[in-house]
Amino acid sequence: MHPDLEALLALQERDKDVGAVKKAMEALLPEEAALDTELNAHVKALEDAQRAAAGAEARKSELEARIAGYKRMQEQRRQQLDYVREAKEASALMAELDLARSVLVKEETEHLRSGDAIVEAQKRVKDATKAHEAIVAQQTERRAAITAKRAELETRLGGAQAARAEATRTVKPALLARYERIRRGRAPAALFPLSNGSCGHCHTAVPLQRRVLIQQGQSIEGCEVCGVLLYAAE
Ligand SMILES: [Zn+2]
Structure with a gap:
């Protein structure tokens, strides 16, 4: 991660x-x-x-x-x-x-x-x-x-x-600001796990390429629809 x-x-x-x-x-x-x-x-x-x-x-x-x-x-x-x-x-x-x-x-x-x-x-x-x-x-x-x-x-x-x-x-300022912004929105939390290749919050499918990036821990990706940050659950 x-x-x-x-x-x-x-x-x-x-x-x-x-x-x-x-x-x-x-x-x-x-x-x-x-x-x-x-x-x-x-x-x-x-x-x-x-x-x-x-x-x-x-x-x-x-x-x-x-x-x-x-x-x-x-x-x-x-x-x-x-x-x-x-x-x-x-x-x-x-x-x-x-x-x-x-x-x-x-x-x-x-x-x-x-x-x-x-x-x-x-x-x-x-x-x-x-x-x-x-x-x-x-x-x-x-x-x-x-x-x-x-x-x-x-x-x-x-x-x-x-x-x-x-x-x-321990969180970088820009990322912290993004996290706080998402928290002020409608989602109950800022981070959601990937669930069967989809966003754990709104269930929109996440393209394979981005899923791989998330799973490999190469970049921080947000859901394109609801905006929450996604992580790969263990
Ligand atoms: Zn979503």
């Missing part, structure tokens, strides 16, 4: 190592995304419950303010009643007092209900908090395992990339 091809093949092996580590790192992503989705659903449920509880509290305060307002007005009417002299005016005030009283009864019933609503909403917050805490605890171990795996892969990637850089040193 051509000595430059041997150096390129060694480089291609190092690139395969780098690629394998990167693939293993990517394989961690779906599991992590699934954990995030699961957690986010619980975070959202908790936030919704908290918002509902805050809404129930606000509703109760609003009713309290309104009831206090009604009561103040009733008090004013009662005081006015002490001063009115005319029967017509007095009866009008009495009617207002009666009407306001019935409104107040309704508001006070609403107020009682709003207290129950707060209790209910707070119970839902408690349940959602519990569920959220449970999922966080449940995920802790799995997330730690992913983090450890990623750290291990980062170390391996560093090693593989260093070995790759080392392997490029």
Whole structure:
């Protein structure tokens, strides 16, 4: 085999190592995304419950303010009643007092209900908090395992990339540039073995004369169709 091809093949092996580590790192992503989705659903449920509880509290305060307002007005009417002299005016005030009283009864019933609503909403917050805490605890171990795996892969990637850089040193610059160019293309690798007289990548037949050159290691030949570099498999 051509000595430059041997150096390129060694480089291609190092690139395969780098690629394998990167693939293993990517394989961690779906599991992590699934954990995030699961957690986010619980975070959202908790936030919704908290918002509902805050809404129930606000509703109760609003009713309290309104009831206090009604009561103040009733008090004013009662005081006015002490001063009115005319029967017509007095009866009008009495009617207002009666009407306001019935409104107040309704508001006070609403107020009682709003207290129950707060209790209910707070119970839902408690349940959602519990569920959220449970999922966080449940995920802790799995997330730690992913983090450890990623750290291990980062170390391996560093090693593989260093070995790759080392392997490029034995390849001639022009050939290295050609190799890198092919790698950026569509073929999954830059070098392919001859397979039954054809390109190992695209299966186009390679003319006998060039096959002989490849087999004798006399020159470096590329496939005329897909452009990958060809070597004779042992
Ligand atoms: Zn080809």
